[in-house]
Amino acid sequence: MPRSSKWAMDLTEPEPGRVREELPKPSGYSDTIQHDQDSRIESRKADNTKLKLKKASELSWSPAKSFMMTGFMLWMSGSGVHIFSIMITGQAMYTPVKQMLAVQKAFAPFNDPNFGSPEKASLMMSKVTFVLLNILAMCGGLYKMSTMGLLPTTQSDWTGFLAVPPSVQFSTGSRA
Secondary structure, eight states: OOOOTTTOOOOOOOOOOOOOOOOOTTTTTTTTHHHHHHHHHHHHHHHHHHHHHEEEEHHHHHHHTTHHHHHHHHHHSSSSSSSHHHHHHHHHHHHHHHHTHHHHHGGGGGTTTTTOHHHHHHHHHHHHHHEEEEEEEEHHHHHHHHHOHHHHHHHGGGHHHHHHHHOOOOOOOOOO
């Protein structure tokens, strides 16, 4: 069936036994454009992966950002045992422990099931850095507790656990 114009197309079913001719490509269609779009999608995925790993690395260093403020607060609270210094020291101990226990939840937005081995290793290093910096922050609180005398670090702190030796001599007094 001849076409009436350049833009007309016969969309009726072909007769049985007759093979339908290949449809022409739409105007403006190019295989290279489709390939360029695929490569752009792949580069976006790679950029997204790099961005996730960069944000995970930034999160891993976040405990270090609060070191100076916590240290200053510990220094300002003094070494006496009073309510303010105990509250500040308790906060310096509680916050890193709480963050270490929630490390998987903190890094959950950066975990991707499509990550390969290098990306998983990089994410794991970010988690390890996060935990180590929290341990370092907790050491500041432990040092403060030691200077306040709240940690049992001397022998005299353990005298309550020593057994009382039996008496060697016995003396009585009587009035006659």
